[in-house]
């Protein structure tokens with residue numbers, strides 16, 4: 396675990412939280428439309444999301460911060476089909492799966508998405 400104040404938080408690990416619907420472990424990312432979305436906590440070689448840096452509170456508007464109830468949120472990169480095809484986990488790093496792809500209670504869960 397990287398300590399707060401280190402020069403780079405790239406090696407930091409997201410804090411584990413739990414899906415409100417199925418209680419599986421997730422963390423939260425900020426999409427390019429600045430929506431939060433839950434992502435399965437454990438890497439999944441079938442996924443298409445690459446974890447970026449932690450979003451600092453100063454990067455969020457007050458509304459965005461409140462919408463996430465102050466929960467930690469991470470930048471993400473969604474790979475294109477081409478990038479995904481050329482991705483080798485052992486070489487390029489872990490991939491993650493959006494939780495809405497795996498949640499058994501996806502309809503219940505959507506209501507919790509700000």
Ligand SMILES: [Zn+2]
Pocket residue numbers: 414415416417418419494497498499500504
């Ligand atoms: Zn779920």
